[in-house]
Amino acid sequence: MKQLEGQTRIPSGCAISAVISREGRGMTGEGIIESMRPMRERSNGLGGGFAGYGIYPDYRDFFAIHLFFDDNSCRLECEKFLKERFDVVWAEEIPVRKLPEITDEPLIWRYFATPLQSALRSMQVDENTFVARCVLKINVALKGCYVFSSGKNMGIFKAAGYPEDVGRFYRLEEYEAYAWTAHGRYPTNTPGWWGGAHPFGFLDYSVVHNGEISSYDANRRFIEMFGYACTLQTDTEVMAYIADYLLRRQGLTLEETASVIAAPFWSTIGTKPEREKRQLSYLRAMFSGLLLTGPFSIVLGFTGGLMALNDRLKLRSMVVGEKRDLTFIASEEAAIRAMEPEAENIWAPAGGEPVIIRVREGAY
Amino acid sequence: MQYINATELEARALNETIRNCREDCEITNCLGQRFIGAGLSRRKLSIYGVPGNALGAYLDGAEIEVNGNAQDAVGDTMNAGTIVVHGSIGDTAGYAMRGGSIYVRDSAGYRAGVHMKAYQEKLPVLVIGGRAGSFLGEYQAGGIILVLGLHTDGKPITGYFPCTGMHGGKVFLRDCCKNVRFPGQVTARRAKAAELEEIRPYVEEYCRLFGGDAAELLKGPFTLVTPDSSNPYQQMYVAN
Numbered sequence: 001m002k003q004l005e006g007q008t009r010i011p012s013g014c015a016i017s018a019v020i021s022r023e024g025r026g027m028t029g030e031g032i033i034e035s036m037r038p039m040r041e042r043s044n045g046l047g048g049g050f051a052g053y054g055i056y057p058d059y060r061d062f063f064a065i066h067l068f069f070d071d072n073s074c075r076l077e078c079e080k081f082l083k084e085r086f087d088v089v090w091a092e093e094i095p096v097r098k099l100p101e102i103t104d105e106p107l108i109w110r111y112f113a114t115p116l117q118s119a120l121r122s123m124q125v126d127e128n129t130f131v132a133r134c135v136l137k138i139n140v141a142l143k144g145c146y147v148f149s150s151g152k153n154m155g156i157f158k159a160a161g162y163p164e165d166v167g168r169f170y171r172l173e174e175y176e177a178y179a180w181t182a183h184g185r186y187p188t189n190t191p192g193w194w195g196g197a198h199p200f201g202f203l204d205y206s207v208v209h210n211g212e213i214s215s216y217d218a219n220r221r222f223i224e225m226f227g228y229a230c231t232l233q234t235d236t237e238v239m240a241y242i243a244d245y246l247l248r249r250q251g252l253t254l255e256e257t258a259s260v261i262a263a264p265f266w267s268t269i270g271t272k273p274e275r276e277k278r279q280l281s282y283l284r285a286m287f288s289g290l291l292l293t294g295p296f297s298i299v300l301g302f303t304g305g306l307m308a309l310n311d312r313l314k315l316r317s318m319v320v321g322e323k324r325d326l327t328f329i330a331s332e333e334a335a336i337r338a339m340e341p342e343a344e345n346i347w348a349p350a351g352g353e354p355v356i357i358r359v360r361e362g363a364y
Numbered sequence: 365m366q367y368i369n370a371t372e373l374e375a376r377a378l379n380e381t382i383r384n385c386r387e388d389c390e391i392t393n394c395l396g397q398r399f400i401g402a403g404l405s406r407r408k409l410s411i412y413g414v415p416g417n418a419l420g421a422y423l424d425g426a427e428i429e430v431n432g433n434a435q436d437a438v439g440d441t442m443n444a445g446t447i448v449v450h451g452s453i454g455d456t457a458g459y460a461m462r463g464g465s466i467y468v469r470d471s472a473g474y475r476a477g478v479h480m481k482a483y484q485e486k487l488p489v490l491v492i493g494g495r496a497g498s499f500l501g502e503y504q505a506g507g508i509i510l511v512l513g514l515h516t517d518g519k520p521i522t523g524y525f526p527c528t529g530m531h532g533g534k535v536f537l538r539d540c541c542k543n544v545r546f547p548g549q550v551t552a553r554r555a556k557a558a559e560l561e562e563i564r565p566y567v568e569e570y571c572r573l574f575g576g577d578a579a580e581l582l583k584g585p586f587t588l589v590t591p592d593s594s595n596p597y598q599q600m601y602v603a604n
Contacts, residue, residue, distance in 0.1 A: 038396030038416070041375065268524060271545070314474045314498065317436050317455050332435055333454075334396025334414045346433060348454065348473050350523060351498065 014210035015042035015163070015184035016318075017335045018299040020306050023325040024363030026054065029172025031339045032180040036163040038334040039184060042210075046192025047185025048166035049158025051149075051199040051206040051301050052177030054364055060153040062089060062112040063131050068194055069107040070144030078138060078145040085134055086113035094157070094170065101165040106194055110155070128203055128248060135202065139231045146195045146232070151204030154303065158183075158197035166197075178364050179306055181299045183208035190234040199301070200232070200240040206301040207243065209236040210331055211316045214294030222289030242290050243300055254300075254307050258354035260287045262312045299329055305358040314351030321346040327357045370394045375416065382409065396435070401428050404445070417454075420447045423464060436473070439466050442488070448573055455497070458490040461507070465489040465566070469574045471515050474523070475499045480533060482506025491566050493574060498523030501589070505532040510563055512570065512581060513538040520544060527552075527589050535589040536563055538581065546589060555588035 017035040021027060032050060036043075056064050065082070069075040082088055090112040096105070115130045123130060135147045149156035154177075157170040163184040183198035189212070190196060199206040213219065213235040220230050220238050226249070228241040239261075246257045256279075263284045269277055284291070295315030300307040308329045310318050321328045321336040321343035328336040328343055336343050349355050366385040370378050375397040382389055382400065387407065391400070394413030401409050401419065404426035411419075411430045419435070420428045423442035433451035440459045447466045455473035458466050463486040471494030478499065480488050488507035494515030500522045501509050513521040521539040527550045536555060537544075546552045560582055571578040 041398060265524075267545075314455070317473070319454075332396055332414075332416070333433055334416060334435065337395060337414050346452075348497070351474070 013042035013044075013186040015039035015331045015335070016182065016208045016210050016297060016299055017328075017330040017339075018179070018181040018208070018301075018306055018308070019326060019328050019339055020179040020357050020359065021325050022327065022357060022359055024054070024178045024359045025325065026176030026178060027180065029167055029170075029175055029177070029180060032182045033164055033167035033172060035328075035330060035335040035339045036167070036182055036184050038338050039330075039332055040162065040164070042186060042331060043162055043184030044186045044192075045162045046160055046187050047158070047183070047197035048161050048163030049156060049183050049185075049197045049199050049208075050163070050167060050170070050172060051154065051156045051181045051201065051208070052172070052175050053154045053179040053204075053301060053303065055155050055175040055177045056112070056153050059090065059112040062114050063127075063150060063152055064155050065111045065113060065135075065147060066094065066149035066155060066157075067109050067111070067138075068146040068148060069109065072107065074142065074144035075107055075109065078142050081134075081138065081142060082111060082113060085119050085130075086111070086115055088113040095174075096169050097171050099165055099169050102159055102161045102169045104194075105159065110149075132203060132244065133227070136227065136229050140229045148195065149201045149206075151201060151206075151303070154201075154204050154206070154301070156199050156201045156206055158194065158199065160192055160194050160197060178359055179301060181206060181208045181301050181306065183210075187234070188212055193233070195232045196234045198236055200237045202240040202244045203248065204301075204303045205240055205243045205247070207236055207239045207298055208301075209239060209296055209298045211296030211298075211311065212294050213238070213292050213296065215292055218289060219292060239292070239298065239300075242292075243302075246287070246290070247302070254356050255354060256283060258307070258309050258352065259283045260290050261292045262309055262352040262354075263291050264312060264352055297331065304361075304364050305356065307357075308349065308355040310349060310351045310353070312352035317348070319346055319348050320355055329355065365390060367392070370397060370413065373397065375399060401426055420445070423447065425464075433470075434468075439464070442466075443486075450574070452494070453492075457492075458488065458509075461488040461490070462486055463488050465491070465569075467491045467570055467573055468493060470494045472496045472500075472511075475502055477501045477504055477507070477509040477535075479503040479505060480507040480509065482533060489566055491570050493570060495519055496522045496526075498525055499528060500526040501530055501533070501535045502527070503529040503531070504535070507533045508563065508566070509533070509535045510566055511535070511537045511539075512567070514576070530589070531591045533590075534562075537587045537589070538584060539587060540585055541587040544587075550589050550591050552587050552589045555584065555586040559588055560584070560586060 159166045216235040246252045297316035297318040371393040396416040398416035403422040405424040408427040421440040423445040425444040430449045436454035442461045445464045452470040456475045460479045474497035568578040
């Protein structure tokens with residue numbers, strides 16, 4: 001009998017890529033799709049995806065909620081749930097291009113919505129908290145419904161397939177983003193399925209990840225104490241929740257967040273000046289359950305910027321390059337050259353060294 | 365000389381083309397194709413563009429010249445031959461190489477020379493013009509790693525945890541290494557004039573390839589790192 005993915009283990013790779021315009025210029029999805037081509041061997045066709053920031057300017061004040069549904073009855077149940085809590089100003093199937101390479105697609109919908117004021121008042125929470133809780137509620141309680149994108153003026157597009165095909169499937173040439181991230185998946189220990197493709201998103205945070213989190217269950221247990229629920233059967237999901245918890249709820253800076261999830265070794269902390277030593281020790285002690293061990297290179301997307309980060313041992317490759325107002329990040333230099341043959345200042349960040357690129361204030 | 369345009373050629377097709385052409389090759393528009401020149405024993409490849417990972421893996425005598433940067437795992441387990449990179453090189457350069465030489469004009473990523481080994485007449489040499497990332501010479505068992513420190517970005521000549529698990533071979537760093545922390549099982553000391561004679565031919569070759577004054581470079585100072593004994597793990601698993 002043929003063993004299905006998930007019943008058998010396939011050893012791995014994975015590819016990530018990203019581009020951002022520091023001037024906030026819109027770029028269609030064609031460049032980022034192109035960047036995934038030279039890294040085809042890093043994926044195996046069981047997951048590909050993209051996140052674009054700034055793609056919904058007409059609905060910029062509304063949460064763009066992207067959903068997979070197993071069938072129409074799931075959709076109707078979910079829409080009932082949404083309408084009780086949100087003012088949904090626009091709902092539609094996400095436009096796709098039928099391709100022989102992409103099969104078994106679920107129903108793929110998007111909703112532009114804003115929380116009902118009455119609901120916010122009665123729960124006494126701000127809109128981000130409200131949306132976060134609704135997203136988790138849908139993923140946990142509504143069978144056959146998966147929210148895979150929930151930020152404002154950004155969107156995630158993912159599928160089981162090679163990233164180049166996934167990009168064409170979602171017609172990414174029709175969107176313009178000031179920042180794109182991309183992922184080609186080669187699932188290791190968990191099944192390749194639509195919900196398990198990257199990026200993983202939560203509110204406007206998105207994560208693409210090459211690697212494998214050996215501390216996953218410790219991280220999951222820690223983060224689930226704060227109301228998050230890991231439902232998508234793969235390790236990277238927990239990173240999106242960790243980003244939300246540390247950045248939005250705890251108010252840490254991106255640099256501090258990097259020092260938590262890729263904390264330096266104690267021996268390295270010992271060599272730092274006193275003030276830095278105190279701060280790094282504090283972060284390691286305070287959030288010890290959020291240290292991610294095992295190999296990773298990630299790109300975290302957020303409104304107005306990107307952060308690239310490697311695990312502290314740098315067990316996955318990552319390079320950064322620039323051209324004009326653009327910054328590129330990818331698993332391989334070839335991917336950067338596919339986007340911009342004349343890219344300059346190619347360099348490899350050290351393990352645990354965050355690379356943070358922000359769009360000029362007011363330009364997004 | 366055969367000219368190969370690698371545009372639209374995926375790794376397998378490109379490598380077949382190289383294997384079938386039976387003479388020196390110049391490859392243009394390379395973009396991430398893996399395993400170029402793998403196991404090749406003769407001929408010369410000159411590459412323009414960015415070759416993919418595992419360039420020259422298991423190389424067995426051929427010459428490869430990259431006119432730009434190279435990616436990860438260059439010369440993985442190579443046995444003989446030469447790889448010259450006119451740029452920088454990614455992680456794990458010379459991974460487990462056991463013969464031949466790699467010359468890198470600029471800097472190397474993490475784990476350069478990880479698990480290099482030597483046997484009888486086989487002596488692999490990895491020469492890095494700039495600096496090296498963390499875990500340089502990790503688990504090194506033999507051969508020579510030479511880092512010249514010609515980089516200009518102000519960063520240390522090597523990152524954290526150099527020579528971790530090293531149990532054979534030599535690392536020469538053209539620096540005093542005052543701020544570099546070495547692990548307990550290696551000795552790092554100033555190299556003596558006689559010891560520098562061993563690396564003279566490699567420094568001269570580096571200067572021939574990329575320019576520079578070998579005599580000036582050889583003035584050092586060089587730090588020489590070696591394992592504390594020929595078999596530092598002798599007592600670890602069995603008591604004999």
